[in-house]
Amino acid sequence: MHYASLIEPLLTITRETGALIMEHYRTGDYTEYGKDDNTPVTSVDLAASDLLIHRLTHLIPGTPVLSEEAIQPWRKRRHWRRYWLIDPLDGTQEFISGSGDFAVSIALIENGIPVLGMIGWPTMDSVYFAVQGEGAFKVSADRDEKTPIHVRSFDDPKHDPITVALSRRQPESRVLSRLGTNRPVTLVYTGSCALKAALVAEGKADVFLRIGPTGEWDTGAAQVLVQEAGGVLLDEHFEPLTYNLTEHVGNPNFIVLGDPAVAWRDIFPKPDRSE
Numbered sequence: 001m002h003y004a005s006l007i008e009p010l011l012t013i014t015r016e017t018g019a020l021i022m023e024h025y026r027t028g029d030y031t032e033y034g035k036d037d038n039t040p041v042t043s044v045d046l047a048a049s050d051l052l053i054h055r056l057t058h059l060i061p062g063t064p065v066l067s068e069e070a071i072q073p074w075r076k077r078r079h080w081r082r083y084w085l086i087d088p089l090d091g092t093q094e095f096i097s098g099s100g101d102f103a104v105s106i107a108l109i110e111n112g113i114p115v116l117g118m119i120g121w122p123t124m125d126s127v128y129f130a131v132q133g134e135g136a137f138k139v140s141a142d143r144d145e146k147t148p149i150h151v152r153s154f155d156d157p158k159h160d161p162i163t164v165a166l167s168r169r170q171p172e173s174r175v176l177s178r179l180g181t182n183r184p185v186t187l188v189y190t191g192s193c194a195l196k197a198a199l200v201a202e203g204k205a206d207v208f209l210r211i212g213p214t215g216e217w218d219t220g221a222a223q224v225l226v227q228e229a230g231g232v233l234l235d236e237h238f239e240p241l242t243y244n245l246t247e248h249v250g251n252p253n254f255i256v257l258g259d260p261a262v263a264w265r266d267i268f269p270k271p272d273r274s275e
């Protein structure tokens with residue numbers, strides 16, 4: 001399949017979903033519910049999910065969609081070779097709180113590997129995307145220009161300060177206590193896992209360590225984007241994440257790394273397996 005030909009229609013779909021989300025964000029016209037995992041979901045997550053499933057199903061007929069808000073049973077999913085993996089609204093708590101840090105995240109997975117990723121940031125009117133082997137790009141509000149993005153290259157990989165992206169919703173000590181260096185760090189707080197990964201991809205942050213529960217939809221698009229921008233997204237033991245390999249759709253703790261010249265394994269030493 002020629003993935004690059006999907007980019008233009010996907011940009012339209014991502015913006016359309018972003019516009020739907022923004023309409024409710026501005027008016028506050030939505031309903032909030034609690035999920036089994038004690039995180040919130042809103043009527044907007046569900047509407048965005050329905051819209052994306054409809055559009056993506058038409059984009060590649062016969063290719064199923066796995067949405068955070070519509071998880072299909074394992075007996076069906078286990079046979080999937082190619083599928084869309086989506087988080088219609090990544091950062092629901094940020095949407096509710098009004099911070100503006102929420103994203104539309106769309107990945108195409110082929111044989112367990114994310115091969116295309118698109119992340120829309122509706123409040124910024126910008127979209128990030130990447131196709132495996134074809135680089136990572138950002139389209140800003142002016143819409144026409146696709147600007148290549150790259151992780152930040154350190155002037156001095158051994159000593160330069162490190163910019164760490166952190167969730168607004170987690171105690172910073174959870175990540176900072178893992179630091180195995182006395183180097184100066186700058187902290188950037190952003191909601192949504194996809195957006196924190198995008199910040200690493202465009203060089204506004206150097207690393208993002210996520211400790212705590214997330215789902216495969218939080219990393220699918222981010223993984224291709226970061227990889228194509230020169231970085232990596234791995235589990236906290238520096239091993240690849242898997243997609244649709246088991247019934248469980250949760251991720252292990254993971255880390256997004258920028259400049260490969262930096263000794264990240266010393267800076268964030270692997271935790272004991274028993275931890």
Ligand SMILES: Nc1ncnc2c1ncn2[C@@H]1O[C@H](COP(=O)(O)O)[C@@H](OP(=O)(O)O)[C@H]1O
Nearest residue numbers: 037089090091092167169191192193213214215
């Ligand atoms: N208790 C929990 N269980 C599962 N996923 C959780 C979770 N708490 C946070 N997450 C994941 O972390 C994302 C938010 O990231 P951040 O904290 O960096 O803003 C959530 O995205 P959603 O808003 O799409 O559910 C969700 O996927």
Ligand SMILES: [Mg+2]
Nearest residue numbers: 068087089090
């Ligand atoms: Mg979501």
